[in-house]
Amino acid sequence: MISNLNFGQRPSAAHARMSTSSSPQPSMSSSSESPVNTPTFDTNGLSTTDSLSDERLESRDGSNDIIPKIEETELQLSDVKPEPMAEDTPLSPTEPVRLRRARGRPRIHPPRSPTTVSKQAKARSKTGCTTCRKRKKKCDETKPFCLSCQKNNIHCEGYKPVEIWKSGKEKAAEARRSSVEIKFELPPLMGGVETDVDRTLLQHFVSRASAVLSLHGDQSTNPFTRVLLPMALQHEGLMHSVLCLSASHICSITPSKEFEDRQVFHRGKALHLLNQDLKRQKAGEGGTMVYEDSNVAQILIHLLHAICDGNTSGEYRMHMIAAKQIAMNQKLKNPEFQSLFDEFFYYHWIASEVTSMDGTEVPMMENFSLPFSINPETAGLIGVSDGLFGFISKISNLRRKLRIRIDEKIEPIMDYEALLTAHAIDTGLRNWVCPQTPGTPRYTLSMLYRQATWVYLYRTTKKSKPDPFIRSAVDDGIKYINELPAEGWIQSNVLLPLFLMGCAAFEENQRVEINRAFSGLMAATGLGNITFAKEVVDRVWHLMDTDDPDSWDWEKIINQKGWDFLAT
Structure with a gap:
């Protein structure tokens, strides 16, 4: 083979x-194969x-x-x-050489020789500055501006931001996410309520702040939510005033930079819009300015703002003067708002005389009556509707006259005229009948005001020293305070009688109860002026313990501190 x-x-x-x-030759006789x-x-x-x-x-x-x-x-x-x-070496010299073809797809281009590869141009850099890339020049990539442009006195446009490579799936997910995150801001529904913080302030005013400014805890009967708030919805300046008051109340409870900033913003907007309104209004008969109801409401809100904010610079007085001018010269268009304005203005005007040395008297308190009538059961405050503030006004006038005699060392301090005035006030208090329903928190609070008024009269006409009469009167007043509910709506009227009781507390056990009452009042209302009122009471106690006669004149103590605030 x-x-x-x-x-x-x-x-x-x-x-x-x-x-x-x-x-071998095949044989015929061999196998058949x-x-x-x-x-x-x-x-x-x-x-x-x-x-x-x-x-x-x-x-x-x-x-x-x-x-x-x-x-x-x-x-x-x-x-x-x-x-x-x-x-491989061919099998024989005459055998042809065959090359085996490599497996896989054929090359589109023939392989390059090493010489060709070495001579191939390098890829152009993409990290140069924008100017050099446009000019097709080599960039030294100096940052923030390359030296090549500076040498050629050419403006260097800088470098493009580095873009992070993203896969197609990541780009698709980012596109879906951006489409979902598209959100159009809704325009404000009410003028002045612009941000989420403003909406929080409005809700706080409705639910909390308005409840500690009057004796109406129910929003449906509270005059601030029932009468004043609908007016604010129609007037942007009044809404800014409301939000400013609410922010000051929140900050007095829990200081917050965010709410403080909004308070400053709303206060500035409110005063700016109020000034614009007053410039457009014309004077009435006799050259007296006639105010719109919304502007009167702004003045009242700014007056209350000084209480919530705890301002001691006498800022409330400029609003008090404007409110006094309105009360004496015009009637408001809205009867419900007229009743609200009269009650709150006279209450704070008369109460301001308890902590101030201002010599202005309240002329409308003749015969201990008010120039208007308010239903005691629906009143927002205690003291005005039941006539007790008529007695307090008379005592403040008497106190100013006695201070003059003390400063001028005129003897006797209690002359015949002062004795007649004190006797008339005492008689009026003994004959006074409480108009509130017995057994209700309003009745207890009204009796507390009567007790504080008598303590105020005693501390005005007697020397500042312990006495069984004043001790008994303060003890009874503390009992009234302890009987009151801890709710904010009833505690909103407690500061003034508590301040008068504190300035007459000579006994240590009385001071313990007064301190407890101050702490409870601060927790229930959060009003900023409570802290300053308590500090004045502490100063009076210190002078009492040293037998200093100046413990009689807490108004002078406040004036020496450079303070002027409302204890309401």
């Missing part, structure tokens, strides 16, 4: 003889056995040999040797 196959070549005669002589002869192929692809089947080849010596016929056999894979690799 031939060991190697020569594809594409015709075997020579010698080669043929070697093949036939070396291979024919010997397997390996065919060879010529250049035309035909088997040599086919072309030479009947031919005879001549040998070199001239003899004629018979070339046996080689049977066609099936080409076995095991007989085919693999093609040599490109780097």
Whole structure:
């Protein structure tokens, strides 16, 4: 059997003889199976056995040999040797060299030679300044401005911000998120209420601040929510005033920079709009200014703001003077608001005389009566509707006259006229009948005012020293205080009588109760002026313990501190 196959070549005669002589001749008597002869192929692809089947080849010596016929056999894979690799040595000098094609997709471009790769231009930098990139110049990338532009006296536009690469999924998620986060701000529903903080202030005024300014804890009956707030919805300046009052009350309870800033903002807006309104208004008959109801409400709110804010600079007085002018010269268009204004103005005007050395008298308190009538059961304050503030006004006038006699050292201090005035006030208090329903918190509070009025009269007409009469009167007043509920709406009227009781507390056990009452009042109302009122009482106690005669004149103590505030 031939060991190697020569594809594409015709075997020579010698080669043929070697093949036939070396291979044994087949015998006719041998096995029936024919010997397997390996065919060879010529250049035309035909088997040599086919072309030479009947031919005879001549040998070199001239003899004629018979070339046996080689049977066609099936080409076995095991007989085919693999093609040599490109780097393999060919099997014979005449055998052609075949290169094996690499697996995979064919290259689009032929591979570059190392020389071509080394000469390839480097990628252009993308981190240069904007100016150099536009000019297609090399940038030294000095930041914030490159030196190349500076040397060429060219304006350097700087560098583009570095953009963080994001995948398509991240970009899609960011686009969805931005579309969801699109939010259009709603315009304000009410003038002056612009932010979430303002809405909180408005809610606080309705639920808390208005309840500690009057004896009406129910929002439906509270004059500030029932009468004044609807006016604020129609007037932006009044709404700013309301929010300023609410912010001052919140800050007196829990100081907050955010609410303090809004308080300053609303106060500035309110005063600005009030001044604009007053410039547009014309004077009435006799040259007297006629105020709109909304402007009168602003003046009243700013008066109450001094109480919530705890202002001691006398800021309330400018509003008090304007309110006094309105009360004396005009009537308001809204009857309900007229009643609210009269009660609150006269209450704070008369109460201001208890803590001030101002010599202005209240002329409308003739015969201990008021120039208007208010139903005691629906009044927002105690003392005005039941007539007790008529007595307090008379005592304040008497106290100023006695102070003049003391300062000028005129004897006797209690002259005949002063004695008649004191006797008339005492008689009026003994004959006074409480208009409130017995057994109610209003009745207890009204009786507390009566007790404090008598203590105020005693401390005005007597020397500042302990006495069984004053001790008994203060003890009864403390009992009234302890009977009152702790709710803010009833505690809103307690500061004035508590201050008068404190300035007459000579006994240590009385002072303990007074301190407890001050702490409860601060917790229930959160009004800013309570702290200053308590500090004055502490100073009076110190002078009492040293037998100092100045403990009689707490108004002078307040004046020496440079304070001017309302104890209401």
